Amino acid sequence: MKDITKMSADFDRWYTDVVRKAELADWSGIRGMMVVRPYGWAMWEAIQRAFDDMIKESGHENWAFPLLIPRDYLIKEAEHVEGFAPEVAWVTRAGSGNEELEEPLAVRPTSETIVGSIIKRYIQSHRDLPQLTNQWNSVVRWEMRTRLFLRSREFWWQEGHTFHASAQEAMDEVDLILGYYRDIAQEWLAVPVLAGKKSPAETFPGAVYTLTIEGLMRDGMALQMGTSHYFGQNFARAYDISFSNKENERELCYSTSWGITTRLVGALVMAHGDDSGLIVPPRVAPIQVVIVPIFRDAESRAKVETFIGGWSGELKAAGIRHKVDWRDERPGDKYAHWEMKGVPLRLNVGGRDVDAGQVELVDRLSRQRRPVPVAGIGARLADELASFQKALFERAQGFLKENTFERSTLAEVVAHFKVGIGFVWVPWCGDAECEARIKAEAGGVTVRTIDPDERASGKCLVCGKPATHRVALARAY
RNA sequence: CGGGCGGUAGCUUAGCUCGGCAAAGCGCCUGGUUUGGGACCAGGAGACCGCGAGUUCGAAUCUCGCCCGCCCGACCA
Incomplete structure (x- = not known):
């Protein structure tokens, strides 16, 4: 971008x-x-x-x-x-x-x-x-x-x-x-x-x-x-x-x-988000599907417009928030624009698609292009949006897992956050002084949350007394 | 709230040291050629130079005050 x-x-x-x-x-x-x-x-x-x-x-x-x-x-x-x-x-x-x-x-x-x-x-x-x-x-x-x-x-x-x-x-x-x-x-x-x-x-x-x-x-x-x-x-x-x-x-x-x-x-x-801009989860996306018509002149525009008119009602019926981008810009411009705005799904629709009775579907996550027949397109896009929502969550969950760690001493925690990121689970005695030392020595790292199961094992990472809590540490906004 | 940096067209910036007609690229408007991944040509509009005082014949440029933003700290959804 x-x-x-x-x-x-x-x-x-x-x-x-x-x-x-x-x-x-x-x-x-x-x-x-x-x-x-x-x-x-x-x-x-x-x-x-x-x-x-x-x-x-x-x-x-x-x-x-x-x-x-x-x-x-x-x-x-x-x-x-x-x-x-x-x-x-x-x-x-x-x-x-x-x-x-x-x-x-x-x-x-x-x-x-x-x-x-x-x-x-x-x-x-x-x-x-x-x-x-x-x-x-x-x-x-x-x-x-x-x-x-x-x-x-x-x-x-x-x-x-x-x-x-x-x-x-x-x-x-x-x-x-x-x-x-x-x-x-x-x-x-x-x-x-x-x-x-x-x-x-x-x-x-x-x-x-x-x-x-x-x-x-x-x-x-x-x-x-x-x-x-x-x-x-x-x-x-x-x-x-x-x-x-x-x-x-x-x-x-x-x-x-x-x-x-x-x-x-x-x-x-x-x-x-990524280097191309936003990626908006479908369930909160103001626009879930953007349609980019591709045409040369009034005649080819009319052809595409009629084609889209033939099935866009299905999107509405399926409750899909969508928009056709008729702005006088080149298609590549529009692709980049809607990618930056994070719209989950895009349909490229040109003369070739009209002839084949299909559209070209591109999702914001994979950016792979796939032909999709217009027959049953409302249900199909609803499915695609649900899959997108799921894939986005799974990607974020993968990132969370990759960046969640277990450590047992303050020295290890300090070493981790010197170069590392994410959540680090540690045993803690519950003492405020120990908490303050973590913040001071690990550079602004704070206790984000206590394990809801309150499982405590081992010794406090700071003072070595028996731990009463298992807590997640991180740098926070 | 402390320290550092900045504010010039819608955006990004040059000009400021050494005062002398406010510039460029992008964007915008008009027309034309274009259109399957960020087009091109021609013409055009657009600036209380952050705001207010001061110095000066003359201030975007120097001085002071204020406002707004960015970065770093202390505080925080």
Whole structure:
């Protein structure tokens, strides 16, 4: 691909080039604030639809809560406030006289505090529980270092906030949601993930524990792709969210929160792309099949157009998102263009094909050309898209496997990350000091997740005491 | 938020040291020839030279402040 930096030459530049040239997103001119363009937003919409269906199916409801949070709402949960303090943006003045506000308003960095403050009104009895809320919105975090989709000062997400009558029910909730996240990543984005618990150092501020899904990008860096937090009664205590239980005693709620963000669009770019640009998983692809007509003059154009008109309705009937590229460009130009945009399947259709009653099918992964008869083309392409989705996932899974390792000492880990990439599983004692030493000595390597089976064997890679956890280490975005 | 680098047409950049008519390639528009892997010819449009002050007869060029971006650190979905 001309115009984009080679992935092998400079991954970061490659990423930025692809995001901008494929028209996913851009910087806005306002520091750290991005503009998501239609092609990128359509991918986010596909993710939204998929996830929204999942949570509605299990009884969650969408709400809209305020953008601005009064200071005294925000500061009640000590750990939470401390965690977010550095990145909160404040509204301190307003009105025609630009008067100083009596109480500053925070632009939400996340909404636990205001949802808690409001939802308690609607919870009196155990009969009012669970409350399963979600909202689709954007939040602001005053980041110092920004990257399109991966870290911007505003980003779009869903934030679920749920309130339960028992600890077990709340813990089941965070498991349920993590399962949804795993499905979004693997089944929709075709990105295989490690799913597990965060170490205390990586746990969300105010949470008892945090569950995460972690994907591996093609440069070997890990990316957190979704988190689900169990709060126990921490927020209920701070915000006095209580209910009367069956024995008519006051009890504090158990709550959770969970989110996935527009970062996932960046994840699919970095997990699947190549030197020619994007490769978009069919299930979230705004355009799944692009048709490139090949013709010389008005007469041959009419011939091809009539031919395509004869079967394109089948694609629509099969629910395939497709587009015919009639732009006045040469075919080679169009091939390169749609490859850069990552469209999974392309059909080249010229006079020869019309005569043979076929089209030439090219997929974005193998780029092999195969003749396909137009008879039954809707079903055929639906199959091809399903195969493509599967092949893309398998390729990513192969990459993950090749780049997952086992090590047992800190020295080995340091040696690995000096030149190596990927995930490294190690035994760990659970001590925060040992965790800090890994980060310091292995150059920013962090504990990405704890093996969900909590299988522990051997000795801690740092201190040599008996290990209590098996954890995956990686450099992360 | 600290250190380094940068901002000139839609994009990539030259010009800046040493002040003197704002350039090139790509892209865009028009016409023509073309069209099965990134075409060619001719003509044309397009620039508050990031913004604001200052120095000067004169500033893209020198000085100061600010804004935006990139790289490196501390922090992070």
